[in-house]
Amino acid sequence: MTLTVGKSVMRIDAVAKVKGEALYPGDFQMPDMAFMKVLFAFRPHAIIHRIDTRKAESLPGVLAVFTAKDVPNNEYGLIAPDQPVLCGPGSTKSYADHVRFYGDQVALVVADSEEIASEALRLIDVEYEDLPVLTDPRLAMKTDALLLFPDRDSNVFCHYRIRKGNLEEGFKNADVVIEGYYQTPAQEHAYLQPEAGISYVDEEGRITVVVGGQWTHEDQEQIAHALAIPVDRVRVIYPAIGGAFGGREDMSVQIILALAILRLSERGIRRPVKIIWSREESMFGHHKRHPYFIKTRWGATKEGKVTAADVEIIADGGAYMYTSTKVLGNATLMCTGPYEIPNVNVDSYAVYTNNIPNGAFRGFGGPQGSFAAESQMNKLAEALGLDPVEIRMKNLLREGSLLSVGTPLPPGVSIDRVVNACALQAGWVQTGKGWKKPELAGDSSSSARRGLGFACSYKNVGFSFGAPENCWATIELRGSDTIDEAIVYHSGAEVGQGSHTIFLQMAAEALDLPLEKVHLVASDTAYTPNSGSASASRMTFMAGNSIRGAAKLALEKWGNEERPAVATYQYRPPKTTPYDPETGKSEPNFAYGYVAEAVEVSVDLETGQIKIDKVVCADDVGKAVNPQLVQGQIDGAIVQAAGYAVLENFIQQDGLPITRTLSTYLIPTVLDVPGEVDSVVLEYPDPIGPYGARGMGEMPYLPLVPALIDAVHSATGVWFDQFPLTPERVFSALESTAR
CATH class of the missing domain: 3.30.365.10 (Aldehyde oxidase/xanthine dehydrogenase, molybdopterin binding domain)
Known part of the structure; x- marks a missing residue:
C-alpha cells in the first residue's frame, strides 16, 4: 500500500513559485494585446445623469469605451444580483444609474496601452447628482432612513431570529448577568496579487477569462448571466493565484474582461484584453x-x-x-x-x-x-x-x-x-x-x-443553512497492464493553501499509486467539473470525498479492462437546512x-x-x-x-x-x-x-x-x-x- 496521506510532501507548485516561473494572471502576455482601465465613481452615493465618452473615444490608440448601455444584462451578485456591472444611464436594469460606493465601476476604456487608457479615462465627462450618504448601519436601518435601493422598502436586507427556551426564565435563574456592546472593524484582505486578468476568444470560440478567483464555475455563470449568453460560451481558467481569503469570491474584473471581448468581437476586433488593478484600486474596489x-x-x-x-x-x-x-x-x-x-x-x-x-x-x-x-x-x-x-x-x-x-x-x-x-x-x-x-x-x-x-x-x-453542496471529480487511468499515469480533473482553486498538493496526495492514496504517477488538471471550466468554492474550510473535505469516489469507480473500470479508465463522481454531503x-x-x-x-x-x-x-x-x-x-x-x-x-x-x-x-x-x-x-x-x-x-x-x-x-x-x-x-x-x- 502506497501511503501519502499524513506525509509532509513538498507542494507541487513550490519550485515554480520560488523560481518565479509560476504565472499569475498579471503575468500573462499575448500577441497584439490591448489594455483596459476602469473609471471608478470616486464618490459614495450619487445618480449619474450623463456620460460623455466622445473625447475619450477620439483619442488615438483607444479601441473602445464601454458604459452601462453596453452591458446586455447589467447585474450580478453571489446572493442576489443587486449590483450593476457598470453604473450609469441606458442600463437594462432600474436604478443602475445610482452609484452606491466609492469603488462602483462607471466606464471601461480599452486601448493599445495602459498609458493611453489612463489618459482616456480623464477625458470621460460624467455628470453626477450627489445624494445623502449613509455609513452607519444602525441609522440606515431606521424606518425613515433614505433608501439606497428605491425599489426596496428597507435598507435591512436580511434578518435572522433564534428563539430557544425561555429567556426570561433563564435570566431569573442566573446569579450573575454580564452585558456587553462589542464593535468589530472592517479588514482588508491585502492578498499579494491585486486583481488582474486577461481575456480572449479561444480555439472553440469561447470567451475565455484567465483570472484569480475561488470558484471557476460560479465566475463562469455570473459572466454568462451578465452577458446574456449561454454558459458554455464562457470559459474561466485560474492560473497561480496570489492569495484570496474570501476576497476573490465576488466579481472584480471577471465580467468586464469578458464584456470587452464580447463587444470588441462584435466590432470585428479579435485582440486579447488585459487589466491589472493598482494596489489602491484593489483596496477600494473589492469588499x-x-x-x-x-x-x-x-x-x-x-x-x-x-x-x-x-x-x-x-x-x-x-x-x-x-x-x-x-x-x-x-x-x-x-x-x-x-x-x-x-x-x-x-x-x-x-x-x-x-x-x-x-x-x-x-x-x-x-x-x-x-x-x-x-x-x-x-x-x-x-x-x-x-x-x-x-x-x-x-x-x-x-x-x-x-x-x-x-x-x-x-x-x-x-x-x-x-x-x-x-x-x-x-x-x-x-x-x-x-x-x-x-x-x-x-x-x-x-x-x-x-x-x-x-x-x-x-x-x-x-x-x-440549506445551500446546495456538492463537488465533482474525474479521474483518468492510463496504461496497458499496469497503471502508468493517473490524471485528476478537479476545479478546486489553489489560492495559496496547498489544495492542489492535497488533491494529489488523496488521489495517490485512493489509487495506491506513487505520487509521481498522479497528475492534476485543475481550475479550467473547459475540462474540470464543478467543485464548488475554495471557501468555508470545505475544499479538502469536499474534494477528498469526490476524489475518493472517482478513484473507486475508475479502479472498477480498470478491473473491467477499460483502457483508459475514466470515471466521474459527484460527492454530496448530508443536507443542511435554513433557519426557521x-x-x-x-x-x-x-x-x-x-x-x-x-x-x-x-x-x-x-x-x-x-x-x-x-x-x-x-x-x-x-x-x-x-x-x-x-x-x-x-x-x-x-x-x-x-x-x-x-x-x-x-x-x-x-x-x-x-x-x-x-x-x-x-x-x-x-x-x-x-x-x-x-x-x-x-x-x-x-x-x-x-x-x-x-x-x-x-x-x-x-x-x-x-x-x-x-x-x-x-x-x-x-x-x-x-x-x-x-x-x-x-x-x-x-x-x-x-x-
Missing part, C-alpha cells in the same frame, strides 16, 4: 470584512453554568449584498459560542450602507461572533471568580448537545478535548478545585506588564472544526504598545493530510488574526476610504508576528471526512482576538470591547482608568 455591532447579555449561576444569552447583531453590509447573508448566518450561530445554553434569543440584521461592500473573509462571520461570545465568557469567569478554562469546561458542547438552533451537532464533537489539550500545553493545571491558570513571571522594573488569555471556537465546514424564520431551528452544517488558543502578551503601560509573545493553538483537523501545510495554515491564520486584533485599522469617512494604500493601512510584517506559535495538531477523525479530515483553514483565526483581549485584561485590568488595539486606543484606555 472587506464586515464591521459588526453586537449587543449581548449573558447570565450564569454561581457555579458557572450559563443559563441565558440574549444577542442583537447589526452587520454593515456596505453598498451591495455580496455574501452578507451567509456571513451573518454564521455569526448568528456562533455568537453564543461552542456552548450549550438552554435559553437563547438572537436577532441579527444585515444592512445596506454607502461603505465599501463587505463580504467573505477568512472565518466568514465566525470571528465577529466569537469575539462577542468569548469576551462574555471571560467576563463571566471574572465576575464569578472562576478560571476561564474551568467555566468553559462546564458549558462546552458535547455529543448530543443541542445548539442554539435546537438541533445537535453532527457526530465527532471534540471541543472539550481541544480545550483540554490547549490548556495543558499553555501551562494550566487541574487541581482538586478545578483548572488553574499559570502565573506569568514579570519584571517589576519594566513598564511592560504580561498577561495570559484564553478562548475557544468552532466553525462550520462547508456551505451552510420564527424560531431559527435548523440543521445548519454537516461538519465542524474545533479550536482553542491561549495567548501571552506584553503591554507597555507607557506607550500602549502590545507585543504578542506566544500563541498556543490546539486545532482538531481530523486528519493532517499534509502536516506541514496544516502548520502553515495555523501560522498564517494567527498572523492574519493578529493584524486584525492590534494593527489593521481600515478607515472610511463619509463613505470615502482614507486608508487605501499599504502605507496608510498597516498589515503585519515579520517584526509584528508572535514571538512563538506552539501548534497542537489534534486528529480526532470526522466520521464522514476523507480519511477523517476536517476543514481547518479558518479555525485558528477565530479565537485569537478574544484570547488576546483577555490577555491584555489580565495584564492591565482593562477590558476592550472594540479593536484593533492600536497603541493610541490602549494608551487612552489605560490613561482613563488611571484617572
Whole structure:
C-alpha cells in the first residue's frame, strides 16, 4: 500500500513559485494585446445623469469605451444580483444609474496601452447628482432612513431570529448577568496579487477569462448571466493565484474582461484584453470584512453554568449584498459560542450602507461572533471568580448537545478535548478545585506588564443553512497492464493553501499509486467539473470525498479492462437546512472544526504598545493530510488574526476610504508576528471526512482576538470591547482608568 496521506510532501507548485516561473494572471502576455482601465465613481452615493465618452473615444490608440448601455444584462451578485456591472444611464436594469460606493465601476476604456487608457479615462465627462450618504448601519436601518435601493422598502436586507427556551426564565435563574456592546472593524484582505486578468476568444470560440478567483464555475455563470449568453460560451481558467481569503469570491474584473471581448468581437476586433488593478484600486474596489455591532447579555449561576444569552447583531453590509447573508448566518450561530445554553434569543440584521461592500473573509462571520461570545465568557469567569478554562469546561458542547438552533451537532464533537489539550500545553493545571491558570513571571522594573488569555471556537465546514453542496471529480487511468499515469480533473482553486498538493496526495492514496504517477488538471471550466468554492474550510473535505469516489469507480473500470479508465463522481454531503424564520431551528452544517488558543502578551503601560509573545493553538483537523501545510495554515491564520486584533485599522469617512494604500493601512510584517506559535495538531477523525479530515483553514483565526483581549485584561485590568488595539486606543484606555 502506497501511503501519502499524513506525509509532509513538498507542494507541487513550490519550485515554480520560488523560481518565479509560476504565472499569475498579471503575468500573462499575448500577441497584439490591448489594455483596459476602469473609471471608478470616486464618490459614495450619487445618480449619474450623463456620460460623455466622445473625447475619450477620439483619442488615438483607444479601441473602445464601454458604459452601462453596453452591458446586455447589467447585474450580478453571489446572493442576489443587486449590483450593476457598470453604473450609469441606458442600463437594462432600474436604478443602475445610482452609484452606491466609492469603488462602483462607471466606464471601461480599452486601448493599445495602459498609458493611453489612463489618459482616456480623464477625458470621460460624467455628470453626477450627489445624494445623502449613509455609513452607519444602525441609522440606515431606521424606518425613515433614505433608501439606497428605491425599489426596496428597507435598507435591512436580511434578518435572522433564534428563539430557544425561555429567556426570561433563564435570566431569573442566573446569579450573575454580564452585558456587553462589542464593535468589530472592517479588514482588508491585502492578498499579494491585486486583481488582474486577461481575456480572449479561444480555439472553440469561447470567451475565455484567465483570472484569480475561488470558484471557476460560479465566475463562469455570473459572466454568462451578465452577458446574456449561454454558459458554455464562457470559459474561466485560474492560473497561480496570489492569495484570496474570501476576497476573490465576488466579481472584480471577471465580467468586464469578458464584456470587452464580447463587444470588441462584435466590432470585428479579435485582440486579447488585459487589466491589472493598482494596489489602491484593489483596496477600494473589492469588499472587506464586515464591521459588526453586537449587543449581548449573558447570565450564569454561581457555579458557572450559563443559563441565558440574549444577542442583537447589526452587520454593515456596505453598498451591495455580496455574501452578507451567509456571513451573518454564521455569526448568528456562533455568537453564543461552542456552548450549550438552554435559553437563547438572537436577532441579527444585515444592512445596506454607502461603505465599501463587505463580504467573505477568512472565518466568514465566525470571528465577529466569537469575539462577542468569548469576551462574555471571560467576563463571566471574572465576575464569578472562576478560571476561564474551568467555566468553559462546564458549558462546552458535547455529543448530543443541542445548539442554539435546537438541533445537535453532527457526530465527532471534540471541543472539550481541544480545550483540554490547549490548556495543558499553555501551562494550566487541574487541581482538586478545578483548572488553574499559570502565573506569568514579570519584571517589576519594566513598564511592560504580561498577561495570559484564553478562548475557544468552532466553525462550520462547508456551505451552510440549506445551500446546495456538492463537488465533482474525474479521474483518468492510463496504461496497458499496469497503471502508468493517473490524471485528476478537479476545479478546486489553489489560492495559496496547498489544495492542489492535497488533491494529489488523496488521489495517490485512493489509487495506491506513487505520487509521481498522479497528475492534476485543475481550475479550467473547459475540462474540470464543478467543485464548488475554495471557501468555508470545505475544499479538502469536499474534494477528498469526490476524489475518493472517482478513484473507486475508475479502479472498477480498470478491473473491467477499460483502457483508459475514466470515471466521474459527484460527492454530496448530508443536507443542511435554513433557519426557521420564527424560531431559527435548523440543521445548519454537516461538519465542524474545533479550536482553542491561549495567548501571552506584553503591554507597555507607557506607550500602549502590545507585543504578542506566544500563541498556543490546539486545532482538531481530523486528519493532517499534509502536516506541514496544516502548520502553515495555523501560522498564517494567527498572523492574519493578529493584524486584525492590534494593527489593521481600515478607515472610511463619509463613505470615502482614507486608508487605501499599504502605507496608510498597516498589515503585519515579520517584526509584528508572535514571538512563538506552539501548534497542537489534534486528529480526532470526522466520521464522514476523507480519511477523517476536517476543514481547518479558518479555525485558528477565530479565537485569537478574544484570547488576546483577555490577555491584555489580565495584564492591565482593562477590558476592550472594540479593536484593533492600536497603541493610541490602549494608551487612552489605560490613561482613563488611571484617572
